[in-house]
Amino acid sequence: MTTTPAASAPIAFLKGHGTENDFVIVPDPDNTLDLPASVVARLCDRRAGIGGDGLLHVVRSAAHPDAHAMAERAEWFMDYRNADGSVAEMCGNGVRVFARYLQHAGLTDGGDLDIATRGGIKRVHLDKSGQVTVSMGRAALPEGEVTVSVDGRTWPARNVNMGNPHAVAFVEDLAHAGNLYTPPPFSPASAYPDGVNVEFVVDRGPRHVAMRVHERGAAETRSCGTGACAVAVATARRDGHDPAVTGAPVTYTVDVLGGRLTITELPDGGVEMTGPAVIVAEGYIDPVWLESLEITGA
Numbered sequence: 378m379t380t381t382p383a384a385s386a387p388i389a390f391l392k393g394h395g396t397e398n399d400f401v402i403v404p405d406p407d408n409t410l411d412l413p414a415s416v417v418a419r420l421c422d423r424r425a426g427i428g429g430d431g432l433l434h435v436v437r438s439a440a441h442p443d444a445h446a447m448a449e450r451a452e453w454f455m456d457y458r459n460a461d462g463s464v465a466e467m468c469g470n471g472v473r474v475f476a477r478y479l480q481h482a483g484l485t486d487g488g489d490l491d492i493a494t495r496g497g498i499k500r501v502h503l504d505k506s507g508q509v510t511v512s513m514g515r516a517a518l519p520e521g522e523v524t525v526s527v528d529g530r531t532w533p534a535r536n537v538n539m540g541n542p543h544a545v546a547f548v549e550d551l552a553h554a555g556n557l558y559t560p561p562p563f564s565p566a567s568a569y570p571d572g573v574n575v576e577f578v579v580d581r582g583p584r585h586v587a588m589r590v591h592e593r594g595a596a597e598t599r600s601c602g603t604g605a606c607a608v609a610v611a612t613a614r615r616d617g618h619d620p621a622v623t624g625a626p627v628t629y630t631v632d633v634l635g636g637r638l639t640i641t642e643l644p645d646g647g648v649e650m651t652g653p654a655v656i657v658a659e660g661y662i663d664p665v666w667l668e669s670l671e672i673t674g675a
Contacts, residue, residue, distance in 0.1 A: 387661035390420075390427065391478060395470035395509075395654045397599035397635025401429040402478050402656075408440040414462025416670055420662070421460040427662075430598045431468060432458040433475050444493040451493035453479060459594025467496030467540035469602015473509040473654035476501040481656045496540025509654045513539060513603065515646040516610040519568070525575050526562045527555040534563070534575070535611035539648070541593075542573045543607035547615065551579055554589045557597035576604045578612065586612055587632035599635030606648045609640035620644045 388410065391402040401420050403410065412434060421429045434456035438444035444454035455475045457468050472492055479485045480503055487503040500512040517538040525534045525546050530553060534544035544563055548554065554561075554577035561575045572593040581587050588608050590601040609629040613619065618627045620642050628641040638652040 387664055388667070389659070390662050391481075391656055391659040392427065392429070393433075393474040393477060393654065393656045394635070395473045395600065395602065396633050396638060396652055398468075398470035398601060398633075399429045399599075400431050400433045400471055400474050401427045402433045402435060402474070404435045404478075404482065406435070406437050406440065408436045410434075412458070414458075416667065417458045417462035418460065419670055421458075421462075430460055430592070430595045431465070431471060432460075433471055433478070434458065435475065435478065438493045443495060447493040447498055451491040451498050453484070453490075454493040457494065459592070460596075461594040463594045464495070465541060465594065467494050467499075467603055469511060469513060469539070469604075469606060469650050470600055470652070470654075471602070472499050472501060472511050473602065473650075473652060474656075476503055476509055476511075477654035477656055494540070507653060508651055510649055510651040511602070513606050513648045513650050516607065516642070516648055518610070518614070521565075521568060523568050524564050526564075527553065535607075535614070536568060537607035537611055539603040539606050541603055542569050542571070543576060543604055544569070544573050545576045545578060545608055545611035547612075548577050548579060551577060551587065551589050553577065554591075557589060557591040559596070560593070561591055574601060574604050574607075576601070576608050578608050581630075581632060584616075584628065585630045585632075589634065600633040600638070602638065602650055602652070605631040605633060605638045606640050606650055610642055610648065613642060618642075621646055 420426045436454045438448035438454040502510040519536045523534045523536045532546040534546040537543045575591045578588045590604045631638045641649045
């Protein structure tokens, strides 16, 4: 049984980021907190709250109905929420920051560990250098033509699913993506019934690209881990590389606004993402403030 977060004592939180994709982290091992979308959205508000592209609710898998079946393999569940409070299947940068939090809190010694997500169990490696590698699973490449549009321009896009949906469009200039405050229109609507993350990509060199992204529920973000994976896979296919066919892994460097990620697609179809993850602050949420949100329905 969960309770409202305003129930009693101040609630601990941390702030972290992975290539400047930033998150509010709320440790709640026994899943005792009720975090409705309205409260999550206010916590992620950059003026009226703590501020973040999303929220990482840290729960033991055995304590959460969405992760109970994964508890034998993964002790911890990343209950991820978008900045608007909506639930999301996966967040690649979020997984890295989640793992860094577990290390920061003394809940893992580093090395290899499994983390449960709504997109399945992800294997994570915390390197002594500070880099974090996540085994992101296989990319699915649904058939069918997709287009995305911005300011009267339209581009074909590659449909890639990394546990969450992506539309990857190759453009001549990243400025063509516009301000990305609102979701870029896509067609057909049936391709993404629950919305989509849209990546705009330019070439920087051999196996080196740069991207901008509109994330569902968060507008433009400084980085998107699953998006970088989707971009690398889409670029590999565009360039004629398919590790499942050649038997050789292929690696791309993907520049995001907040830094750089390294993405490798393996012959078995698995995709690995490597990048930094940083904890920058920790403190307490004022329960009186939270209670005011509950009362007003904000």
